[in-house]
Amino acid sequence: MPPDATVRLFGPAREAAGTAALRWPVPPEGLAARDLVHALARAHPRLAPTLRVSRFLLNDELLTRLARRVRPGDEFAVHPPYGGG
Amino acid sequence: MPPDATVRLFGPAREAAGTAALRWPVPPEGLAARDLVHALARAHPRLAPTLRVSRFLLNDELLTRLARRVRPGDEFAVHPPYGGG
Amino acid sequence: MASIRLSPRRLSCAAACAELEGPGLGGMVVFAGRVRPDRSRVGRVAALDYDVHLAPAARALRDLARLAERRYGARRIVLWHRVGRVTTGEISVIVGAACPHRAEAFAAARFLIDELKATVPIWKAERGRPARRPRRPPSRERARGSG
Amino acid sequence: MASIRLSPRRLSCAAACAELEGPGLGGMVVFAGRVRPDRSRVGRVAALDYDVHLAPAARALRDLARLAERRYGARRIVLWHRVGRVTTGEISVIVGAACPHRAEAFAAARFLIDELKATVPIWKAERGRPARRPRRPPSRERARGSG
Numbered sequence: 001m002p003p004d005a006t007v008r009l010f011g012p013a014r015e016a017a018g019t020a021a022l023r024w025p026v027p028p029e030g031l032a033a034r035d036l037v038h039a040l041a042r043a044h045p046r047l048a049p050t051l052r053v054s055r056f057l058l059n060d061e062l063l064t065r066l067a068r069r070v071r072p073g074d075e076f077a078v079h080p081p082y083g084g085g
Numbered sequence: 086m087p088p089d090a091t092v093r094l095f096g097p098a099r100e101a102a103g104t105a106a107l108r109w110p111v112p113p114e115g116l117a118a119r120d121l122v123h124a125l126a127r128a129h130p131r132l133a134p135t136l137r138v139s140r141f142l143l144n145d146e147l148l149t150r151l152a153r154r155v156r157p158g159d160e161f162a163v164h165p166p167y168g169g170g
Numbered sequence: 171m172a173s174i175r176l177s178p179r180r181l182s183c184a185a186a187c188a189e190l191e192g193p194g195l196g197g198m199v200v201f202a203g204r205v206r207p208d209r210s211r212v213g214r215v216a217a218l219d220y221d222v223h224l225a226p227a228a229r230a231l232r233d234l235a236r237l238a239e240r241r242y243g244a245r246r247i248v249l250w251h252r253v254g255r256v257t258t259g260e261i262s263v264i265v266g267a268a269c270p271h272r273a274e275a276f277a278a279a280r281f282l283i284d285e286l287k288a289t290v291p292i293w294k295a296e297r298g299r300p301a302r303r304p305r306r307p308p309s310r311e312r313a314r315g316s317g
Numbered sequence: 318m319a320s321i322r323l324s325p326r327r328l329s330c331a332a333a334c335a336e337l338e339g340p341g342l343g344g345m346v347v348f349a350g351r352v353r354p355d356r357s358r359v360g361r362v363a364a365l366d367y368d369v370h371l372a373p374a375a376r377a378l379r380d381l382a383r384l385a386e387r388r389y390g391a392r393r394i395v396l397w398h399r400v401g402r403v404t405t406g407e408i409s410v411i412v413g414a415a416c417p418h419r420a421e422a423f424a425a426a427r428f429l430i431d432e433l434k435a436t437v438p439i440w441k442a443e444r445g446r447p448a449r450r451p452r453r454p455p456s457r458e459r460a461r462g463s464g
Contacts, residue, residue, distance in 0.1 A: 011368050011440025020368075060372050077370060084367065084398055084439025085272075085350050085410050085430060096221050096293025105221075145225050162223060169220065169251055169292025170203050170263050170283060170419075184331030187349070193406035196353045199346060199426070202334070203419060206343045259340035272350060276427055279346070283419060 005031075005070050007040065008077040009047075013054060016046045024076075030069030033058065036076060037066070055079045090116075090155050092125065093162040094132075098139060101131045109161070115154030118143065121161060122151070140164045172235035172247040176222055178254040181261040186248045190268040195245055197272030199279035203263040205256050212298030217257045223291040224253075230290040234282060242278035244269050249282060251292060262294075319382035319394040323369055325401040328408040333395045337415040342392055344419030346426035350410040352403050359445030364404045370438040371400075377437040381429060389425035391416050396429060398439060409441075 004023040014020050024036065031039075033056055041048040056063045057077040058070060070076050089108040099105050109121065116124075118141055126133040141148045142162040143155060155161050173189045175181075183202050190198040208215050231249045238244045248266035256262045265286060267278035286292075320336045322328075330349050337345040355362050378396045385391045395413035403409045412433060414425035433439075 008370070010370050010438065011442070014368060015442055057370075057373060060376075062373075077373075079370065079438050080440065082435060082438055083441055084369075084437055085434040085441075093223070095223055095291065096295070099221060100295055142223075142226060145229075147226075162226075164223065164291055165293065167288060167291055168294055169222075169290055170287040170294075183334030183337075183345075183347070187330030187334065187347070190330075193351070194353055196351055198330075198349050198351070200330070200334070201419065201422070202345050204340070204343055204345070206341055206417065270353065272348065272430060275348070276423070280423055 003072050005036075005072060005074045005076055007036075008075060010077065010079055011083070012080045013047060013050045013078040016050050017044050026070055026072055026074075028072060030071040032066065033063055033068050033070055033076070034066035036070050040078075050080050051078065053081060088157050090121075090157060090159045090161055092121075093160060095162065095164055096168070097165045098132060098135045098163040101135050102129050111155055111157055111159075113157060115156040117151065118148055118153050118155055118161070119151035121155050125163075135165050136163065138166060171245065172232065172239075172249065174228060174231045174235065175250040176224060176227055176231070176253050177250075178252065181250050181252060181264050183261065183264060186250065186264045186266050189248050190246045190266050192246055192268055194270060195268035196270050197275035198246070198266065198268035199272075199275040200248070200264065200266040201279050201283050202261045203283070204261050205258050207258045210296050210298070212296045214298060215258060215296050216299035217255050217297045218262060218294045219255050219297055220251070220253055220262065221293045221295070222251070222253045227251075227291045231286070234285050234289070237285075238267060238278045238282055242267065242269055242274040242281065244274070244278045247278075247282070249286065251286070251290075255297070318392065319379065319386075319396065321375060321378045321382065322397040323371060323374055323378070323400050324397075325399065328397050328399060328411050330408065330411060333397065333411045333413050336395050337393045337413050339393055339415055341417065342415035343417050344422035345393070345413065345415035346419075346422040347395070347411065347413040348426050348430050349408050350430070351408050352405050354405040357443050357445070359443045361445060362405060362443050363446035364402050364444045365409060365441045366402050366444055367398070367400055367409065368440045368442070369398070369400045374398075374438045378433070381432050381436070384432075385414060385425045385429055389414065389416055389421040389428065391421070391425045394425075394429070396433065398433070398437075402444070
């Protein structure tokens with residue numbers, strides 16, 4: 001199991017961060033999704049406005065509670081408001 | 086100029102009369118469209134109910150006044166309610 | 171630009187799509203109506219016969235296209251209808267509209283088919299086929315008894 | 318029966334029509350959305366880049382298809398979306414529905430495109446091209462004067 005989680009950034013989040021994915025170190029016992037989002041906003045200030053309007057997925061499942069823990073090897077996805085078509 | 090007018094029957098009118106067109110004698114000075122319709126209903130009783138709900142065209146133009154005269158050589162069309170598609 | 175067609179030839183949805191192409195047209199909607207094998211008073215419907223008063227129908231379709239252009243900003247329009255016999259499963263009518271935006275394209279296509287049915291001199295008559303297996307086939311005994 | 322596609326390949330309206338055939342389906346509606354060369358903050362739009370979170374997007378499209386089947390009686394559904402760069406004039410999305418009657422087919426197609434835009438994890442970003450003729454080209458004189 002790798003010591004990092006993968007953060008995937010989509011749409012405007014990807015444009016703001018200039019990358020589609022980040023590796024993010026998380027402790028073995030995990031990090032609350034809420035704390036991960038705050039850490040991301042601090043590390044990438046241009047991402048902060050997008051994070052405030054985004055939803056988050058943990059391993060492809062929509063997170064309804066941001067208390068859920070992100071563990072090493074997990075995939076955490078940032079979904080800004082959708083806009084296909 | 087032939088001595089008859091042509092009566093064209095469409096859709097349910099054609100089905101009721103069993104024909105798509107009739108030649109109908111009209112005097113040289115013409116016959117009011119209203120009188121032509123009444124004569125058609127008398128000659129073809131199965132056509133009468135359809136005639137009551139139809140609109141009429143004289144030489145491809147919708148008749149708004151049934152006092153208009155149908156003359157020899159004219160084409161008089163019976164349009165039951167439309168139903169394409 | 172409108173494509174108007176009243177013809178006994180088969181209609182192709184793919185051909186209708188091709189008529190509606192245009193780089194600035196962000197939304198296009200195509201509707202195709204197909205003859206269904208419904209049960210009706212003729213038994214199972216095998217075909218519809220479409221009777222069309224051609225010159226007034228073509229004029230009504232052109233008027234309809236102009237109205238959709240004005241009302242919905244449609245820039246490409248398709249108004250195609252079969253004439254004569256159309257067998258079950260075949261397409262009898264195609265309407266389509268291409269507009270700058272999708273809401274107008276949907277509204278225009280809906281308008282075109284609704285108005286076509288209500289205002290264009292076209293009539294349909296159902297043609298059936300005999301049921302392949304009648305529910306109560308006359309038995310030899312019964313036929314003899316009534317003979 | 319739903320055809321779901323998320324792919325960088327070109328979309329064909331004709332192919333979508335073929336997916337929607339069925340003898341008992343009296344009405345089918347196809348919507349295609351095309352990338353328009355709008356003016357925007359990137360200048361004239363030359364392309365849209367579609368970013369798609371594939372697994373959740375495919376799942377959302379399947380859910381959407383099932384919902385349209387239940388709600389509108391749609392028996393054939395198309396839900397196709399391009400992934401990656403789509404240049405101006407090309408089709409980025411096609412949705413379609415075939416139903417026994419036309420009102421449901423229109424409602425289903427409208428529902429599919431509206432919900433696709435609102436609930437499926439797809440994002441677009443505009444890509445421009447430099448204007449071919451800038452409005453105030455730097456003249457030789459001005460360039461010298463400012464040099």
